[in-house]
Amino acid sequence: MHISFNKNEVLKGIDLSVEKGEVVSFIGPSGTGKTTLLKCINYLEKPHEGEIQLGDLHLNYENIKKQDILKLRRKTAMVFQMFNIFKHKTVIQNVMDAQIAVQKKSKEEAYENSYKQLEKVGLKEKINEYPSRLSGGQLQRVGIARGLALEPELILFDEPTSALDPELVEEVLRVIEDVAKSGMTTLLVTHEMDFAKRISDKVVFMENGYIVEVGPPEQIFENSENERTRQFLKKIYANQG
Numbered sequence: 001m002h003i004s005f006n007k008n009e010v011l012k013g014i015d016l017s018v019e020k021g022e023v024v025s026f027i028g029p030s031g032t033g034k035t036t037l038l039k040c041i042n043y044l045e046k047p048h049e050g051e052i053q054l055g056d057l058h059l060n061y062e063n064i065k066k067q068d069i070l071k072l073r074r075k076t077a078m079v080f081q082m083f084n085i086f087k088h089k090t091v092i093q094n095v096m097d098a099q100i101a102v103q104k105k106s107k108e109e110a111y112e113n114s115y116k117q118l119e120k121v122g123l124k125e126k127i128n129e130y131p132s133r134l135s136g137g138q139l140q141r142v143g144i145a146r147g148l149a150l151e152p153e154l155i156l157f158d159e160p161t162s163a164l165d166p167e168l169v170e171e172v173l174r175v176i177e178d179v180a181k182s183g184m185t186t187l188l189v190t191h192e193m194d195f196a197k198r199i200s201d202k203v204v205f206m207e208n209g210y211i212v213e214v215g216p217p218e219q220i221f222e223n224s225e226n227e228r229t230r231q232f233l234k235k236i237y238a239n240q241g
């Protein structure tokens with residue numbers, strides 16, 4: 001997969017395969033292309049060449065059709081760093097919206113499903129609140145419930161806890177862990193190294209638009225033979241004091 005912005009190539013040839021149900025974490029310095037990679041997977045960014053296979057859907061980015069893009073998006077859900085929650089809608093409306101607009105579910109069906117998802121993330125008492133009355137951790141859990149409500153085959157988390165106050169990180173990580181353990185195929189960009197180490201089947205270290213190393217967490221975090229991976233982790237752990 002290749003992608004450039006104004007001739008500046010951001011992803012310089014990414015080749016990765018993920019099994020159904022696998023949990024894969026992406027780590028690496030900022031500006032490396034991690035967000036861009038996740039966005040390419042549901043075509044929020046447009047790679048100029050490359051292919052993607054998601055379940056039975058196989059697409060070539062060079063001649064992708066509108067319908068293919070919709071199919072791709074129906075199979076994926078993305079949870080963003082900054083939540084992207086609509087302020088003038090209640091919690092449950094935020095979760096229901098896409099199900100009605102995109103998936104053409106009935107209001108009743110969308111409500112029922114949204115309630116179930118909000119219950120899962122521990123927010124059933126908050127369904128009729130407006131976002132301004134929620135903490136960042138709660139907002140991010142709404143974001144996750146909204147993603148899950150779309151019943152994706154693949155969920156993409158882009159630094160879901162990095163905009164949160166430290167004391168709110170844990171409640172969100174707990175919900176992500178539940179999702180990951182539920183058998184949902186999960187891709188996670190994160191700076192939470194201990195969390196990545198604990199929940200991932202595979203860890204991908206990216207730098208400069210390349211995948212430098214892929215391996216099980218023990219390899220990446222404890223036994224990497226790659227000098228760049230080791231340097232990166234050393235810096236991260238030094239900064240954490």
Ligand SMILES: Nc1ncnc2c1ncn2[C@@H]1O[C@H](COP(=O)(O)OP(=O)(O)O)[C@@H](O)[C@H]1O
Pocket residue numbers: 005010028029030031032033034035036037
């Ligand atoms: N929409 C865009 N237009 C132009 N440049 C972009 C855009 N999105 C990202 N970039 C650039 O692409 C590079 C990778 O960005 P990003 O994928 O956000 O990295 P990461 O998530 O690893 O921090 C950066 O140099 C960034 O400035």
Ligand SMILES: [Mg+2]
Pocket residue numbers: 034035036158159
């Ligand atoms: Mg990013």
